[in-house]
Structures are given as C-alpha cells and as structure tokens.
Amino acid sequence: MTRQEALELLKQHVSNKNLVNHCIACEAIMKRLAKHFGEDEEVWGLAGLLHDLDYDYTKDKPEEHGYKSVEILGNSVSEEIKNAILAHCEKKTPETLMEKALYAVDPTSGFIVAAALIKPEKKLAVVDVEFLKNRFKEKGFARGANREQMKSCENIGLSLKEFYSLSLEAMKSIAEEIGL
Template identity: 85%
Template sequence: MTRDEALALVKKHVSTKNLVNHCLACEAIMRKLAKHFGEDEELWGLAGLLHDLDYDYTKDKPEEHGYKTLEILGDSVRPEIKNAILAHCEKKVPETLMEKALYAVDPTSGFIVAGALIKPEKKLSAINVEFLMNRFKEKGFARGANREQIRSCESFGLSLEEFLSISLEAMKEIADQIGL
C-alpha cells in the first residue's frame, strides 16, 4: 500500500478532522523515529497513519479496536504493520521496535497537542521540550494521555526527554497540515 492509498483510506473511514490530524501526527512521529533508528520510514509511517483507521466503528466497542482495522486492510499491508496496530491498542504485547514505538507514540501526539492548545498562540511553535517535561508531571494536564504508555519509550532506548524532543520536532514539521 502506498502512502496516498493509506491517506485515502483514513479520509474514507475517519470522520473527524481531529482524528485525521492525530493519524497524521502519529505518522510523522513514527517516520522520525524510524529515521532515528535507521528503520524503514515508509513502513513505520504507514503504521502510524493507519493505526486508528477503525476508531469511528469501535469507539463504543474498544474490544474490537485494532481488529476492525485489520479487517479493513485485508492483505494490503505487511504483517509488521498489522502487529504494530494490534500492539498500540493492547491486543498484543509490543515486541518489535516498531510495535513498541507505536504504542508510545499514540498518546504522545495527543499530549503534545494539548500542550500547544493551552498556549495563547495555540501553535506547536509556542512549546518546547522543557515545557512538555514540566506538564508531564501534572496529573491534571492531558488526563487522557497515558503517562505509563508514553514513558514506555524507555523500553526502546529513548529517555522521555529524547522521545518528546523527537516527537515534537516531527509534529512541528507538519504543523501546517494539522492546523497547529
């Protein structure tokens, strides 16, 4: 599957702009992480872009999240992508580097967006890693962003600060596309 085909699927199956933007942000972070680790940027990017393809269908049936995406995708993507999608929503234990990365990336993109939105500018350019590290300690900030899941970046060799730095940089590179 090409990136254009994947994006067309996202636009077909994901109804809200915010969730499309989340998928784009996860794609950007996954690509940046792949580059950091010397991995396949296209493969990792597709995993990030497609990971929540079924959200509209499964938001009220979380036990089906991930499985419905695999049903939609059929044989159009490699097994590594399917496994990463299942791992991100805890339908399998994250084992590979890509699976562990997507598991950590999913809540991180939302955490970073929340950081940008509390600034008057509502822009990613208004925040930095130090700001994010300080907010990470605040339990009341971005409650939906699972801190343990974000901190799982340490399981693949990145400190929280390094991981947030790579993630923020990736999202800043596509800030215009995601409206931030």
C-alpha cells in the same frame, strides 16, 4: 499501499478531522523515530497513519479496536504493520521496535497537541521539551494521555526527554498540515 492510498483510506473510514490529524501526527512521529533508528520510514509511517483506522466502528466497542483495522486492511499492508496496530491498543504485547514505538507514540501526539492548545498562540512552534516535561508531571493536564504508555519510550532506548524532542520535531514539521 502508498501513503496517498493510506491517507485516502483513512479519510474514507474516519469522519473526525481531529482524529485524522492525530493519525497524521502519529505518522510523522513514527517516521522520525524510524529515521533515528535506521528503520524503514515509509513502513513505520504507514503504521502511524493507519493505527486508528477503525475508530468510527469501534469507539463504542473498544474490545474490537485494532482487530477491525486489520480486517479493513486485509492484505494491503504487511503483517509487521498490522501487528503494530494491534500492539498499540494492547491486543498483542509490543515486541518489535516498531510495535513498542507506536505504543508510546499514540498518546504522545495528543499530549503535544494539548500542550500547544493551552499556549496563547495555539501553535506547536512555541512548545518546547521543557514545557512538555513539566506538563507530564501535572496529573490534571491532558488526562487522556497515558503517562505510563508515553514513558514506555524507555523500552525503545529513549529517555522521555529524547522521545519528546524527536516527537515535537516531527510534529512541528507538519504543523501547517494539522493546523497547529
């Protein structure tokens, strides 16, 4: 599956523009992490882009989240991508580097968006790693962004600071596309 085919499939199945932007942000971060680790950027990017493909179907049935995406995707992507999708929503234990990365990336993109939105400019350009690290400590900030899941970046050999740096760099590179 090409990136364009994946994006079209995502837009066909996900109606919420903010969720589509979340998936695009996760794609960018996954590609940046793949580059950092010397992995296949396209494969990692597809995992990020498609990880919430089934959200419209499963938002009220979280027990089906991930499984429905794998069903929709069928044989159009590798088992590696499908396993990463399952691991991000805890339907399998994250084992590979890509699975562990996507697990950590999922809440991080939303956390970074929330950080941008509380700034007067509402732009990623004014967010820095120190700002993110300070907000990480605030339990009331971006409550939906699971801190333990973000901190699991340590399982891929990155400190939270390094992880935020790579993630923020990736999201800034697509800021215009996601409206930030």
